[in-house]
Amino acid sequence: MNGFYPEAEADLGELAADDSEAISLLRLHGLARTADDLAAGLREGEWLTGARVDGRLVGLIWARLTLCSDPNGPVVLIQQVLVKKSARRHGIGRRLVNSVLDGGRSRGARLATLRMHPQSQRAQHLAFYGSIGFVAGPEDDVLDIAL
Numbered sequence: 343m344n345g346f347y348p349e350a351e352a353d354l355g356e357l358a359a360d361d362s363e364a365i366s367l368l369r370l371h372g373l374a375r376t377a378d379d380l381a382a383g384l385r386e387g388e389w390l391t392g393a394r395v396d397g398r399l400v401g402l403i404w405a406r407l408t409l410c411s412d413p414n415g416p417v418v419l420i421q422q423v424l425v426k427k428s429a430r431r432h433g434i435g436r437r438l439v440n441s442v443l444d445g446g447r448s449r450g451a452r453l454a455t456l457r458m459h460p461q462s463q464r465a466q467h468l469a470f471y472g473s474i475g476f477v478a479g480p481e482d483d484v485l486d487i488a489l
């Protein structure tokens with residue numbers, strides 16, 4: 343692996359709860375989750391999708407579908423998208439988000455939403471999610487996209 347990741351070379355697929363690379367990547371970004379935590383989340387409807395290049399994990403998305411009986415149907419909540427620094431700006435983050443949006447659509451969701459934090463990364467998040475089509479939601483730090 344030489345640090346160059348053309349978009350076409352990343353393979354996307356569901357991650358197992360005990361994927362050690364996923365647990366390390368989450369931990370690197372301050373999200374301490376054990377395999378048991380992740381397994382519990384997957385049982386409750388969370389998604390963990392990874393992007394691999396040459397078999398090694400370079401990014402992941404962690405999201406869930408609300409199970410509540412909202413009259414507008416289930417909503418996709420994007421909890422975290424992470425791409426390793428060396429793999430950024432090759433479209434991998436966008437592909438991960440779009441895979442979750444497609445998954446939500448096929449499960450009847452009409453809306454995907456996320457909360458931007460921390461404040462220090464707001465401009466980057468606006469640029470990234472805005473490029474995918476998210477727009478400001480009803481709350482100040484929330485971004486939405488209709489599916």
Ligand SMILES: CC(C)(COP(=O)(O)OP(=O)(O)OC[C@H]1O[C@@H](n2cnc3c(N)ncnc32)[C@H](O)[C@@H]1OP(=O)(O)O)[C@@H](O)C(=O)NCCC(=O)NCCS
Pocket residue numbers: 421422423424425426429430431432433434435436437463466467469470471473
């Ligand atoms: C945000 C993040 C997931 C983006 O991943 P990525 O693979 O680099 O994103 P993409 O290459 O798919 O970018 C798609 C578009 O988003 C915009 N974008 C992405 N990163 C950007 C940045 N740092 N500054 C400005 N625009 C940015 C660009 O328009 C980009 O298209 P372009 O490269 O053709 O100009 C990655 O930077 C990351 O892991 N950051 C740390 C964690 C984080 O902040 N996660 C998001 C909040 S949950």
